[in-house]
Amino acid sequence: GEFLSKTELRKRGGLSTTLVDKMDEMGILGNMPEDNQLSLFDDLF
Numbered sequence: 001g002e003f004l005s006k007t008e009l010r011k012r013g014g015l016s017t018t019l020v021d022k023m024d025e026m027g028i029l030g031n032m033p034e035d036n037q038l039s040l041f042d043d044l045f
Contacts, residue, residue: 005032005034005035005036006032006035007035008036009029
């Protein structure tokens with residue numbers, strides 16, 4: 001399935017933090033959150 005967060009991408013995908021950070025810098029990950037924790041305020045701002 002899809003990866004819901006950068007943490008999940010690292011754990012399930014076996015990617016290093018450095019690689020995930022580079023992918024994020026390149027815009028590959030879009031607005032993927034750091035972790036799977038939901039925030040009540042995400043939809044408000």
